[in-house]
Amino acid sequence: MRFVVDLKVCQDHGQCAYAARAFSLTEDGRLAFRQQNANVYESxxxxxxxxxxxxxxxxxCPVQAIEIRD
Known part of the structure; x- marks a missing residue:
């Protein structure tokens, strides 16, 4: 299983980081995947x-920016 984050939709609320270790926030409160790609992150x-x-x-995720792919 993989997950995909649409970084154009993501608003960095951080709820994902509280729910799963696979997600993390930077010191300035932004989703860490933004450092790797500006549009879409696939795990x-x-x-x-x-x-x-x-x-x-x-x-x-309040904006439903995360999709699960099997």
Missing amino acids: ADVSDAERDDVEEAADA
């Missing part, structure tokens, strides 16, 4: 152990 494979947390992060 590497996520372990089955982290799947529930990543799904919770996607559900918690």
